[in-house]
Amino acid sequence: MAENSSELFDAGHRACGGCGPALAARLIMKGSGENTIVVASTGCMEVFSTPYPETAWKVPWIHSLFENAAAVASGIEASLKRQGRDEHVICICGDGATFDIGMLCISGAFERGHNITYICYDNEAYMNTGIQRSGATPYDADTTTSPAGKCSTGNARPKKDLPAILVAHGSPYVATASIAYPNDLVKKVERAVNTEGPCYIQVHTPCCTGWGFDGADTMALGRLAVETGLWVNYEIVDGELEKAKKIVNRKPVEEYLKAQKRFRHLFRPGRNEEEIAKIQAIADRNAKKFGIDIALKK
Amino acid sequence: MMKIVEGSHAVAEAVKLCRPQVISAYPITPQTHIVEALASMVADCELDAEYICVESEFSALSGCVGASAAGSRTYSATTSQGLALMFEVCFNAAGMRLPIVMTIANRAMGAPLSIWNDQQDSISLRDAGWLQYYAEDIQEVSDLHFITYRVAEDHRVLLPAFVCFDGFILTHTYEPVDMPTQAEVDAYLPAFKPYQHLDAKNPISMGMYATPDYYMEFRYEVDRAMQRARDVYVEAARAFADQFGRDYTGAVEGYRLEDADTALVAMGSICGTVKDAIDEMRADGKRVGLLKIRSFRPFPAEEVAAALKGASTVAVLDKNISLGQKGAVALEVKDALYGSGIPVLDYIVALGGRDIRKRDIAKIVDLAEKGTGDMFYGLRTEVL
Ligand SMILES: Cc1ncc(C[n+]2csc(CCOP(=O)(O)OP(=O)(O)O)c2C)c(N)n1
Numbered sequence: 001m002a003e004n005s006s007e008l009f010d011a012g013h014r015a016c017g018g019c020g021p022a023l024a025a026r027l028i029m030k031g032s033g034e035n036t037i038v039v040a041s042t043g044c045m046e047v048f049s050t051p052y053p054e055t056a057w058k059v060p061w062i063h064s065l066f067e068n069a070a071a072v073a074s075g076i077e078a079s080l081k082r083q084g085r086d087e088h089v090i091c092i093c094g095d096g097a098t099f100d101i102g103m104l105c106i107s108g109a110f111e112r113g114h115n116i117t118y119i120c121y122d123n124e125a126y127m128n129t130g131i132q133r134s135g136a137t138p139y140d141a142d143t144t145t146s147p148a149g150k151c152s153t154g155n156a157r158p159k160k161d162l163p164a165i166l167v168a169h170g171s172p173y174v175a176t177a178s179i180a181y182p183n184d185l186v187k188k189v190e191r192a193v194n195t196e197g198p199c200y201i202q203v204h205t206p207c208c209t210g211w212g213f214d215g216a217d218t219m220a221l222g223r224l225a226v227e228t229g230l231w232v233n234y235e236i237v238d239g240e241l242e243k244a245k246k247i248v249n250r251k252p253v254e255e256y257l258k259a260q261k262r263f264r265h266l267f268r269p270g271r272n273e274e275e276i277a278k279i280q281a282i283a284d285r286n287a288k289k290f291g292i293d294i295a296l297k298k
Numbered sequence: 299m300m301k302i303v304e305g306s307h308a309v310a311e312a313v314k315l316c317r318p319q320v321i322s323a324y325p326i327t328p329q330t331h332i333v334e335a336l337a338s339m340v341a342d343c344e345l346d347a348e349y350i351c352v353e354s355e356f357s358a359l360s361g362c363v364g365a366s367a368a369g370s371r372t373y374s375a376t377t378s379q380g381l382a383l384m385f386e387v388c389f390n391a392a393g394m395r396l397p398i399v400m401t402i403a404n405r406a407m408g409a410p411l412s413i414w415n416d417q418q419d420s421i422s423l424r425d426a427g428w429l430q431y432y433a434e435d436i437q438e439v440s441d442l443h444f445i446t447y448r449v450a451e452d453h454r455v456l457l458p459a460f461v462c463f464d465g466f467i468l469t470h471t472y473e474p475v476d477m478p479t480q481a482e483v484d485a486y487l488p489a490f491k492p493y494q495h496l497d498a499k500n501p502i503s504m505g506m507y508a509t510p511d512y513y514m515e516f517r518y519e520v521d522r523a524m525q526r527a528r529d530v531y532v533e534a535a536r537a538f539a540d541q542f543g544r545d546y547t548g549a550v551e552g553y554r555l556e557d558a559d560t561a562l563v564a565m566g567s568i569c570g571t572v573k574d575a576i577d578e579m580r581a582d583g584k585r586v587g588l589l590k591i592r593s594f595r596p597f598p599a600e601e602v603a604a605a606l607k608g609a610s611t612v613a614v615l616d617k618n619i620s621l622g623q624k625g626a627v628a629l630e631v632k633d634a635l636y637g638s639g640i641p642v643l644d645y646i647v648a649l650g651g652r653d654i655r656k657r658d659i660a661k662i663v664d665l666a667e668k669g670t671g672d673m674f675y676g677l678r679t680e681v682l
């Protein structure tokens with residue numbers, strides 16, 4: 001079956017059923033095409049897609065370490081340039097690799113202006129090592145290193161604004177996307193790989209195992225994140241906001257929170273009004289900042 | 299052509315002649331002059347290479363990993379703290395069988411912070427799967443780059459390699475060096491032909507994860523490649539000797555060793571001092587010799603055993619220490635001489651740039667003849 005498939009990220013991987021990142025990989029490859037070299041970092045996707053001697057990748061793929069994908073990609077890009085080759089070089093890395101341990105290499109690669117596209121599949125925690133928090137973990141999420149408890153409501157800090165940091169590096173194209181909007185993601189990847197210079201895309205990829213929901217609901221959950229304003233799909237071109245996905249009658253965050261075990265503590269034993277209000281405020285701030293609200297009378 | 303050059307510049311010149319396609323490096327004393335010289339060669343279009351000005355040593359070697367995996371000849375240089383920052387990438391590059399060549403301007407490891415020479419840095423990475431060659435002087439260190447690229451890139455080997463020389467003692471010293479021409483080096487060192495590389499027309503996956511069912515075989519293969527590197531090195535060095543007349547074919551090299559009672563063993567620039575000291579001791583009637591170790595990885599145990607078989611005492615000068623045990627070279631030599639009954643005494647010398655002179659070598663020989671060894675030589679006891 002795989003032999004006849006046109007997928008560049010193909011059958012044979014071992015992700016959980018309904019894995020957001022696995023779907024992201026397929027869509028990313030549709031956008032980038034076969035003339036692509038993929039650089040990965042250690043994490044769920046690396047492990048589920050390349051258990052030696054098998055691989056799900058039909059494009060050249062390399063994994064070196066948890067934190068150095070951007071530097072490895074820099075070397076690959078330099079190497080291709082020297083040899084007069086023109087493959088797209090893209091990194092596909094988890095949020096831990098991107099927000100935390102890989103920051104140094106990413107900052108260096110973006111400052112040097114390598115012609116690479118760095119794509120973070122953001123499942124909002126370290127899933128491969130058993131659901132620990134990262135700098136991308138949202139406020140109040142329960143993870144194994146930010147557990148909700150008697151004196152804790154879960155992760156104490158909001159998500160780091162990494163896109164803004166990379167805009168500040170002078171990146172010509174910074175975008176966010178969601179697997180729940182597949183065509184949008186594919187188009188953004190296409191645009192990024194055809195933009196000269198270091199581009200960044202952060203893809204929201206719900207993880208059924210880490211967040212605690214049924215794998216059949218991955219798309220629905222991705223959509224809810226966008227519809228509540230907790231995730232905004234936007235494009236920043238040469239430092240200017242070009243486009244953000246508008247939302248008609250934005251939904252309350254509660255709908256999104258209630259659907260996941262990682263926020264269960266906000267509803268049990270009683271509703272934690274104060275914390276839910278704080279999360280609603282995050283969504284409201286997002287909506288205002290990116291101007292996404294369209295209110296229609298019901 | 300003979301030129302008087304600074305050690306670092308000789309290395310940069312030799313590297314240029316090797317035609318690296320991608321250089322990825324970060325400055326650190328005493329390696330700095332090498333990467334500066336290469337940067338200006340690129341800036342002046344004397345060297346047609348991509349020079350990636352990375353933000354750390356960690357990225358320097360990671361960049362080499364990417365460049366080498368994509369099929370380019372790749373170079374870096376570092377020392378001490380820089381090498382320590384590369385630790386993780388060093389194992390990774392070897393496991394992925396990428397023939398990156400990196401010059402190590404040997405320097406002590408902190409703390410306390412020291413910019414001066416000993417060999418603790420590269421020795422501490424002895425198990426990473428990199429070939430490790432040590433040079434005695436500037437001619438040797440420049441020549442070793444040509445040979446090392448040939449060995450590392452040989453398809454029977456495919457391993458990364460350190461070319462080590464002592465920081466300041468050699469990096470910042472001027473010596474006359476015979477630098478080959480580009481045409482001569484081109485005739486000796488063929489263009490890099492990767493065994494396999496990242497290429498969209500022929501996709502492969504590299505650096506996958508391996509379960510316990512497979513991991514050991516990868517380590518075994520790296521070890522076999524190391525073992526094969528012994529012969530490949532000799533071949534490459536012999537071809538070099540045939541073409542250039544300078545002979546580095548021995549993984550070890552003896553100096554007045556044939557009839558020596560006390561044999562000293564050392565690596566790097568200290569060998570020059572030891573040879574002079576030996577000449578003086580010989581003039582006084584002492585039967586002393588030196589075994590210089592050029593290849594530390596792979597370790598030439600057979601050659602060491604053969605070269606030292608006639609000695610009654612072996613005294614190893616170690617510019618490093620495996621704390622809680624002995625110096626690393628002494629441990630290897632002991633292992634090589636196991637069962638021979640020849641006593642091997644270890645002397646930890648010249649750590650952190652402490653001077654070591656001919657008279658110290660003579661004292662060490664006296665100590666060894668009395669059977670006193672396995673000690674830090676030249677310790678200041680008043681600060682202990
Ligand atoms: C230097 C280093 N520290 C820690 C680890 C352990 N580790 C492997 S993957 C991982 C987390 C990956 O998280 P992320 O990048 O978010 O990807 P995910 O697993 O969620 O897909 C960690 C901590 C490692 N491999 N290397």
Ligand code: SF4
Pocket residue numbers: 014015016018019020021022044045048123127128206207208209210
């Ligand atoms: S744990 Fe999450 S990211 Fe990992 S395979 Fe399962 S669903 Fe995908």
